[in-house]
Amino acid sequence: MTAVAVLAAVVRQEWGRLTSLLLAHFRRLDLVEDALADAVETATTRWPRDGVPDNPAGWLHTAARRRVLDRLRAEMMAQRKMPLLLIDAEHRSTATTFADPDDQVEDDLLRLVLMCTHPALDPAAASALTLRLVLGVSTADIARLFLVPEPTMAARLTRAKKKIVTAGIPFAVPSADALPERLQVLAQTAYLAFTAGYAPGSGPDVVRTALAAEAIRLVRVVLELRRGEPVLVALLALMLLQHSRRDARVDDAGAVVLLPDQDRSRWRQDEVAEGVALLSSPALTGPIPVLAAGYAVQARIAAEHATAASAEATDWSRVVRHYDDLLVLAPTPSARLARAVAVAEADGPLAGLDAMAGLDDALPRSHRLPAVRAALLERAGERDAARAAYGLALQRCGNDAEAADLRRRRDALG
Amino acid sequence: MLIAERPWDWQHADEAQRKEYFDAHHAFERYVDRHGRCHSSAALSDADVATTVRHQGDRAVVTDGPFAELSEQLSGYYDVELPDLDTAIAAATLLPAAYTLEIRTVVGVEGYESA
Numbered sequence: 403m404t405a406v407a408v409l410a411a412v413v414r415q416e417w418g419r420l421t422s423l424l425l426a427h428f429r430r431l432d433l434v435e436d437a438l439a440d441a442v443e444t445a446t447t448r449w450p451r452d453g454v455p456d457n458p459a460g461w462l463h464t465a466a467r468r469r470v471l472d473r474l475r476a477e478m479m480a481q482r483k484m485p486l487l488l489i490d491a492e493h494r495s496t497a498t499t500f501a502d503p504d505d506q507v508e509d510d511l512l513r514l515v516l517m518c519t520h521p522a523l524d525p526a527a528a529s530a531l532t533l534r535l536v537l538g539v540s541t542a543d544i545a546r547l548f549l550v551p552e553p554t555m556a557a558r559l560t561r562a563k564k565k566i567v568t569a570g571i572p573f574a575v576p577s578a579d580a581l582p583e584r585l586q587v588l589a590q591t592a593y594l595a596f597t598a599g600y601a602p603g604s605g606p607d608v609v610r611t612a613l614a615a616e617a618i619r620l621v622r623v624v625l626e627l628r629r630g631e632p633v634l635v636a637l638l639a640l641m642l643l644q645h646s647r648r649d650a651r652v653d654d655a656g657a658v659v660l661l662p663d664q665d666r667s668r669w670r671q672d673e674v675a676e677g678v679a680l681l682s683s684p685a686l687t688g689p690i691p692v693l694a695a696g697y698a699v700q701a702r703i704a705a706e707h708a709t710a711a712s713a714e715a716t717d718w719s720r721v722v723r724h725y726d727d728l729l730v731l732a733p734t735p736s737a738r739l740a741r742a743v744a745v746a747e748a749d750g751p752l753a754g755l756d757a758m759a760g761l762d763d764a765l766p767r768s769h770r771l772p773a774v775r776a777a778l779l780e781r782a783g784e785r786d787a788a789r790a791a792y793g794l795a796l797q798r799c800g801n802d803a804e805a806a807d808l809r810r811r812r813d814a815l816g
Numbered sequence: 817m818l819i820a821e822r823p824w825d826w827q828h829a830d831e832a833q834r835k836e837y838f839d840a841h842h843a844f845e846r847y848v849d850r851h852g853r854c855h856s857s858a859a860l861s862d863a864d865v866a867t868t869v870r871h872q873g874d875r876a877v878v879t880d881g882p883f884a885e886l887s888e889q890l891s892g893y894y895d896v897e898l899p900d901l902d903t904a905i906a907a908a909t910l911l912p913a914a915y916t917l918e919i920r921t922v923v924g925v926e927g928y929e930s931a
Binding site: 520568570576 | 899900901902903904905919921923
C-alpha cells in the first residue's frame, strides 16, 4: 500500500477515536477538529517522503496534540494569561494516549457519538456532524452526499459545533436510564442519513449508495461499543437488507427498477445473510423498545423479499402479517398503503382496493395512493377507472422519472 | 431557563393544582442546589399587562402588550448555574408539565464593561 493509501485508511478507521481522544483531553471542539485536519495535511506530504510511521494513528494523534497545544499557547499569550491551564494540559499524567488499548478510548468514542447526535441538535445537522467527526468524512464529501453546496454544508457544520459549545452539550455518556433513549436518537440520526441516500431523484446512484454505506458504517461503529443494543441491531439488519439491493435498483440507463423487476442475482447475498442472521439474534427476542421493534418489522419485510427465489415466490401472506405488526407499532398512512399492496399480491387486486379504503383522507396529496389504485384497477380490468386514477396521480406527481412512468402506463391502457 | 406557559393554565388552576406547581418548583430548586446553584429567579406578571418599547427613528414608541403575540408567553425565569445541557434538561423536566422551557446559556459580550 502507498503512504497515501495508508493515510486514507487510517483516517477512515481512526478519525472518530482520534477526535474523541483529543476532545477528552482538551475539551475544545473548535481546536481539535482543525488540529487533526492539519495533522493529516502534514502527513500527506511527509509520509510519502519519510515513510509511513510504525504507528500511523499514534503519529496523527501526537501531531494533532502538538497543534492544539500551540494554539492554546497562542491564545494565552493573546490574553496575557499565565499559562497555567497549558501546563496542566501538558503534564496531566492521567491523560489517555492512543496506545492505551483499554476501554477508555472506546468510552471516549461513545461520548463523541452521543455528543454529535444530541437531541438538542437539528437532526440533519447532527447526521452531517456525525459523518464529519466520527467517520472522518471530509466536508466536501458530506456536501456531495447531502447534495448541497460545500459552503452551505460548512456553515451547517459550523453552526452545529457552535451550538454544542455555546449550549453546553456535554462530551459525556448519560446515566444508564437515559442512555437507551439517546441511542434511539442516534439510531434515528443514522437512519436519516441512510434514507437521505436513497431519496428518489437525489443525485447519481453512486453518491446515494455511498451515503447509505457511511450510515451503515456509523451503526457498526456504535454497535461495537454497545453490543446487542436492540435498536442498533434491528436498524443494522434493516439497512443491510435494503442496501443489499443497491446494484439492482437502477438499470444501465439509470432508470429506477422496481422490486418485482429487479435482477435478484445482483442482490448482495452476504449482506442479506448478515441481515437475516441479525434478525434472529438474541438481542431482538423478548420485549424491545417500540423504535427497535419498528425497525425489526421493516427488516423482516425486507427479508421476505430478499430471501424469495423470485418475485412470484414471495410469501405475500407473511408480508401482510408483518405489515399488520407494523401497523400496531406505527399506524402511518404510508404503512397502510404498503400493506394494501401486499394484500393485493396475496389475495388479488380487489382485496387490495378494499384495504385502501379510508386512505384518501389521510393522504390527500400523495401521488403514490392513486398510482397504486390505478395499477390495481388495471389488474382488476377496470380500465376507465384506472385511467382516471393515473390522471390524478400524474397531477400530483412532482418527480419527472416517476411521472414519465405513470404516463407510459396510462397511455398503454389505450 | 426561560419559562413559557399559557396564562390561563395558572389562573384557572385550583388549589390542588397550584400545590402541584409549587411541588414541581421545589423539586427543581432542590435538583439545582444539588448540581449547581441558582443565582436568581422570578415569576413575571401576565403578558397582557406587558409594555413594549420600540425605537422608531429617533423616538421611542411605547405600546401595550408583549413583543410577540403567541399562545404561550414568557411567565418567569431561573438564572441557574449547571455543569452542562443534559443537567439543565434534567432540571427542566422537573418543572410543571404545563410549561415550555427554553434553555439559554449566559454569555460574556466581548469588549463590554459595566458602567
